[in-house]
Amino acid sequence: DAGVIQSPRHEVTEMGQxxxxxxxxxxxxxxxxxxxxxxxxxxxxxxYFNNNVPIDDSGMPEDRFSAKMxxxxxxxxxxxxSEPRDSAVYFCASSSQTSGRGNEQFFGPGTRxxxx
Amino acid sequence: xxxxxxLGSHVSVSEGALVLLRCNYSSSVPPYLxxxxxxxxxxxxxxxxxxxxxxxxxxxxxxEAEFKKSETSFHLTKPSAHMSDAAEYxxxxxxxxxxxxxxxxDGTTLTVKP
Numbered sequence: 205d206a207g208v209i210q211s212p213r214h215e216v217t218e219m220g221q222x223x224x225x226x227x228x229x230x231x232x233x234x235x236x237x238x239x240x241x242x243x244x245x246x247x248x249x250x251x252y253f254n255n256n257v258p259i260d261d262s263g264m265p266e267d268r269f270s271a272k273m274x275x276x277x278x279x280x281x282x283x284x285x286s287e288p289r290d291s292a293v294y295f296c297a298s299s300s301q302t303s304g305r306g307n308e309q310f311f312g313p314g315t316r317x318x319x320x
Numbered sequence: 321x322x323x324x325x326x327l328g329s330h331v332s333v334s335e336g337a338l339v340l341l342r343c344n345y346s347s348s349v350p351p352y353l354x355x356x357x358x359x360x361x362x363x364x365x366x367x368x369x370x371x372x373x374x375x376x377x378x379x380x381x382x383x384e385a386e387f388k389k390s391e392t393s394f395h396l397t398k399p400s401a402h403m404s405d406a407a408e409y410x411x412x413x414x415x416x417x418x419x420x421x422x423x424x425x426d427g428t429t430l431t432v433k434p
Contacts, residue, residue, distance in 0.1 A: 208363075235420035246426050247364075247410070254419035295363055299420040307420040308354055311363030 208312035210296050216318045222284040225315045228277055229298030237309060238271055238281050239295040247295075253279065254301075286319045293317070322347045322413045326425035334433045339383075339398040341428050343411030346392065353394040354412040354422065355385055364410060370394060381405070406432045 209228040217223055229236050237252040251261040253273045261271070268287070273279040283290055293316050297309040327342040345351060352371050356364040368379025375387040381404075385396045394411060408429050412422040 237421070247424050249421070249424075252419065252421055259419050260421070297363075301416075301420050307352065307414055307416075307422075308366045308369050309364075309420070309422060311356075311365065313363050 208296055208298055208310055210294075210312035210315050212315060213313065214316050214318075216320065217286055218320050219287055220285045221319075222282065223286045223290075223317060223319075225281040225294050225296075225317070227279045227281070227296030227312060229279070229296070230300075230310055231277065233298035233300045233310070234276070235299045235301060235307070236273060236279050237297040237299075238279070239297065240292045241295060241314075242292045250281070283317075286317075288319045291317055291319050322351070322415070322423045324411050324413050324423055324425035326409075326411050326428050328428055329426060330429045330431065332431040332433060333401045335403055336400050339396070339401045339405065339430065341396040341409050341411075341430065343385075343394045343396065343425060344392055345394060345411070345413045347413055347415060349415045349417060352414045352416075353385075353387060354414070355379065355383070355394075355396050356410045356412060356424075358408045358410065358427075360407075367396070367409070401430075401432045403432050403434065406430055 211226045238250040250263045251271045256273045271281045293314045295314045297311045299307045299309045323346045325344045354369045355367040358364045368377045370387045378384045411425040414422040
Protein backbone atom coordinates (compact mmCIF):
# COMPACT_ATOMS: atom_id res chain seq x y z
CA ASP A 205 0.00 0.00 0.00
CA ALA A 206 1.22 3.50 -0.81
CA GLY A 207 0.23 4.93 2.55
CA VAL A 208 -1.65 8.17 3.01
CA ILE A 209 -1.17 10.44 0.03
CA GLN A 210 -1.32 14.21 0.30
CA SER A 211 -1.11 16.84 -2.40
CA PRO A 212 0.39 19.23 -2.99
CA ARG A 213 3.50 18.73 -0.84
CA HIS A 214 4.24 22.45 -0.90
CA GLU A 215 1.95 25.37 -1.57
CA VAL A 216 2.87 29.04 -1.69
CA THR A 217 0.03 31.47 -2.16
CA GLU A 218 -0.86 35.06 -1.54
CA MET A 219 -3.15 36.33 1.15
CA GLY A 220 -6.79 36.22 0.07
CA GLN A 221 -6.39 33.31 -2.32
CA UNK A 222 -8.26 30.02 -1.98
CA UNK A 223 -6.20 26.99 -1.03
CA UNK A 224 -7.29 23.37 -1.38
CA UNK A 225 -5.37 20.53 0.22
CA UNK A 226 -6.07 16.96 -0.80
CA UNK A 227 -5.79 13.62 0.92
CA UNK A 228 -6.18 10.01 -0.12
CA UNK A 229 -6.40 7.71 2.92
CA UNK A 230 -5.20 4.15 3.08
CA UNK A 231 -7.66 1.83 1.37
CA UNK A 232 -10.00 0.20 3.87
CA UNK A 233 -9.49 2.78 6.59
CA UNK A 234 -12.73 4.29 7.84
CA UNK A 235 -11.51 7.27 9.86
CA UNK A 236 -9.72 10.33 8.50
CA UNK A 237 -8.13 13.19 10.40
CA UNK A 238 -6.84 16.62 9.43
CA UNK A 239 -4.15 18.20 11.62
CA UNK A 240 -2.22 21.45 11.53
CA UNK A 241 1.29 21.75 12.96
CA UNK A 242 3.14 24.96 13.78
CA UNK A 243 6.04 25.80 16.05
CA UNK A 244 3.84 28.02 18.18
CA UNK A 245 0.78 25.81 18.60
CA UNK A 246 2.19 22.33 18.02
CA UNK A 247 -0.03 19.61 16.55
CA UNK A 248 -3.72 20.53 16.42
CA UNK A 249 -6.62 18.32 15.34
CA UNK A 250 -8.82 20.32 12.99
CA UNK A 251 -11.55 17.85 12.04
CA TYR A 252 -12.12 14.13 11.72
CA PHE A 253 -14.45 11.90 9.75
CA ASN A 254 -15.75 8.43 10.37
CA ASN A 255 -17.27 6.53 7.45
CA ASN A 256 -17.14 9.79 5.45
CA VAL A 257 -19.22 11.68 8.02
CA PRO A 258 -17.71 14.61 9.94
CA ILE A 259 -17.70 13.70 13.62
CA ASP A 260 -15.99 16.64 15.27
CA ASP A 261 -14.99 19.91 13.63
CA SER A 262 -14.47 21.85 16.84
CA GLY A 263 -10.81 22.29 15.97
CA MET A 264 -11.48 24.18 12.77
CA PRO A 265 -10.18 27.65 13.57
CA GLU A 266 -12.86 29.69 11.80
CA ASP A 267 -15.35 29.74 8.97
CA ARG A 268 -12.61 30.27 6.42
CA PHE A 269 -11.76 26.59 6.88
CA SER A 270 -13.93 23.81 5.47
CA ALA A 271 -13.41 20.09 4.90
CA LYS A 272 -15.22 17.49 2.87
CA MET A 273 -15.05 13.77 2.38
CA UNK A 274 -17.21 12.91 -0.64
CA UNK A 275 -16.17 9.25 -0.61
CA UNK A 276 -14.01 6.80 1.29
CA UNK A 277 -10.91 7.49 -0.79
CA UNK A 278 -10.74 11.28 -0.92
CA UNK A 279 -10.90 14.30 1.35
CA UNK A 280 -10.21 18.00 0.93
CA UNK A 281 -9.39 20.82 3.31
CA UNK A 282 -10.13 24.27 1.91
CA UNK A 283 -9.10 27.66 3.19
CA UNK A 284 -10.89 30.64 1.68
CA UNK A 285 -9.64 33.32 1.95
CA SER A 286 -6.19 32.39 3.15
CA GLU A 287 -4.23 34.54 5.60
CA PRO A 288 -0.53 34.58 6.57
CA ARG A 289 -1.36 33.07 9.97
CA ASP A 290 -2.60 29.95 8.17
CA SER A 291 0.99 29.13 7.23
CA ALA A 292 1.71 25.71 8.69
CA VAL A 293 2.20 22.07 7.83
CA TYR A 294 -1.12 20.30 7.34
CA PHE A 295 -1.24 16.56 7.91
CA CYS A 296 -3.85 14.06 6.94
CA ALA A 297 -4.03 10.74 8.80
CA SER A 298 -6.23 7.69 8.52
CA SER A 299 -7.04 4.75 10.74
CA SER A 300 -9.06 1.58 10.79
CA GLN A 301 -11.32 0.89 13.71
CA THR A 302 -10.72 -2.75 14.49
CA SER A 303 -11.74 -3.83 17.95
CA GLY A 304 -8.76 -4.58 20.14
CA ARG A 305 -6.20 -3.50 17.56
CA GLY A 306 -5.62 -0.05 18.95
CA ASN A 307 -6.61 2.04 15.93
CA GLU A 308 -3.29 3.76 15.43
CA GLN A 309 -3.17 6.56 12.90
CA PHE A 310 -1.15 6.54 9.72
CA PHE A 311 0.07 9.97 8.74
CA GLY A 312 0.72 11.39 5.32
CA PRO A 313 3.87 13.38 4.53
CA GLY A 314 2.09 16.70 5.02
CA THR A 315 1.49 19.81 2.94
CA ARG A 316 3.65 22.79 3.81
CA UNK A 317 1.52 25.88 3.24
CA UNK A 318 3.02 29.35 3.05
CA UNK A 319 0.68 32.32 2.75
CA UNK A 320 2.45 35.53 1.80
CA UNK B 321 -12.28 13.10 28.48
CA UNK B 322 -8.74 12.04 27.78
CA UNK B 323 -5.47 13.90 28.18
CA UNK B 324 -1.76 13.31 27.85
CA UNK B 325 1.09 15.07 29.60
CA UNK B 326 4.63 14.72 28.33
CA LEU B 327 7.12 15.82 30.92
CA GLY B 328 9.92 17.79 29.36
CA SER B 329 9.60 19.43 25.98
CA HIS B 330 13.31 18.90 25.32
CA VAL B 331 15.51 15.99 26.38
CA SER B 332 19.20 15.76 25.59
CA VAL B 333 21.30 12.61 25.97
CA SER B 334 24.73 11.47 24.88
CA GLU B 335 25.11 8.80 22.27
CA GLY B 336 25.02 5.42 23.99
CA ALA B 337 23.14 6.71 27.04
CA LEU B 338 19.72 5.66 28.23
CA VAL B 339 16.75 7.42 26.66
CA LEU B 340 13.76 8.05 28.91
CA LEU B 341 10.79 10.07 27.65
CA ARG B 342 7.95 10.49 30.11
CA CYS B 343 4.24 10.30 29.41
CA ASN B 344 1.31 10.38 31.80
CA TYR B 345 -2.27 9.97 30.64
CA SER B 346 -5.78 10.44 31.89
CA SER B 347 -8.67 8.35 30.62
CA SER B 348 -12.05 7.39 32.02
CA VAL B 349 -12.08 4.09 30.11
CA PRO B 350 -9.36 1.52 29.43
CA PRO B 351 -6.96 3.29 27.11
CA TYR B 352 -5.01 2.53 24.03
CA LEU B 353 -1.62 4.22 24.26
CA UNK B 354 0.81 5.10 21.52
CA UNK B 355 4.21 6.58 20.94
CA UNK B 356 4.86 8.22 17.59
CA UNK B 357 8.10 9.63 16.21
CA UNK B 358 8.46 12.54 13.81
CA UNK B 359 11.68 13.08 11.93
CA UNK B 360 12.33 16.50 10.36
CA UNK B 361 10.07 17.30 7.43
CA UNK B 362 8.12 14.07 7.79
CA UNK B 363 4.79 12.94 9.16
CA UNK B 364 4.38 11.07 12.42
CA UNK B 365 4.99 7.34 12.38
CA UNK B 366 4.09 4.75 14.97
CA UNK B 367 6.85 3.52 17.29
CA UNK B 368 4.75 1.24 19.45
CA UNK B 369 1.29 0.81 20.96
CA UNK B 370 -0.39 -0.64 24.03
CA UNK B 371 -3.77 -2.30 23.54
CA UNK B 372 -4.38 -4.05 26.89
CA UNK B 373 -2.25 -7.09 26.16
CA UNK B 374 1.29 -7.22 27.58
CA UNK B 375 2.14 -4.21 29.72
CA UNK B 376 5.69 -4.06 28.36
CA UNK B 377 5.52 -3.17 24.72
CA UNK B 378 8.41 -3.40 22.30
CA UNK B 379 8.55 -1.20 19.24
CA UNK B 380 10.76 -0.39 16.34
CA UNK B 381 14.36 0.82 16.55
CA UNK B 382 14.93 -0.72 19.99
CA UNK B 383 12.35 1.37 21.83
CA GLU B 384 10.00 -0.02 24.44
CA ALA B 385 7.40 1.32 26.83
CA GLU B 386 5.73 0.00 29.95
CA PHE B 387 2.08 0.59 30.80
CA LYS B 388 1.66 1.24 34.51
CA LYS B 389 -1.99 1.62 35.39
CA SER B 390 -1.33 2.55 39.03
CA GLU B 391 0.87 5.43 37.92
CA THR B 392 -1.14 6.26 34.76
CA SER B 393 2.16 6.30 32.92
CA PHE B 394 3.51 5.03 29.63
CA HIS B 395 7.15 6.08 29.56
CA LEU B 396 9.30 5.39 26.51
CA THR B 397 12.81 4.00 26.92
CA LYS B 398 15.76 2.86 24.87
CA PRO B 399 18.88 1.45 26.52
CA SER B 400 21.40 3.09 24.22
CA ALA B 401 20.76 6.23 22.20
CA HIS B 402 21.89 6.53 18.61
CA MET B 403 22.39 9.70 16.65
CA SER B 404 19.56 8.64 14.35
CA ASP B 405 17.12 8.75 17.30
CA ALA B 406 17.15 12.54 17.26
CA ALA B 407 13.54 13.50 16.50
CA GLU B 408 10.33 14.66 18.11
CA TYR B 409 8.33 12.07 20.03
CA UNK B 410 4.62 12.20 20.72
CA UNK B 411 2.63 10.21 23.24
CA UNK B 412 -1.06 9.69 22.45
CA UNK B 413 -4.12 8.14 24.09
CA UNK B 414 -7.23 6.72 22.48
CA UNK B 415 -9.99 4.23 23.25
CA UNK B 416 -12.66 2.20 21.52
CA UNK B 417 -15.40 4.78 21.90
CA UNK B 418 -14.33 7.70 19.73
CA UNK B 419 -13.91 6.59 16.12
CA UNK B 420 -10.17 6.29 16.36
CA UNK B 421 -9.55 9.82 17.58
CA UNK B 422 -6.34 10.16 19.60
CA UNK B 423 -5.36 12.90 22.01
CA UNK B 424 -1.71 13.81 21.52
CA UNK B 425 0.77 15.22 23.97
CA ASP B 426 2.75 18.34 23.17
CA GLY B 427 5.76 16.35 22.07
CA THR B 428 9.31 15.93 23.34
CA THR B 429 12.28 16.83 21.19
CA LEU B 430 15.13 14.39 21.70
CA THR B 431 18.65 15.61 21.00
CA VAL B 432 21.51 13.09 20.88
CA LYS B 433 24.99 14.46 21.47
CA PRO B 434 28.04 12.72 20.02
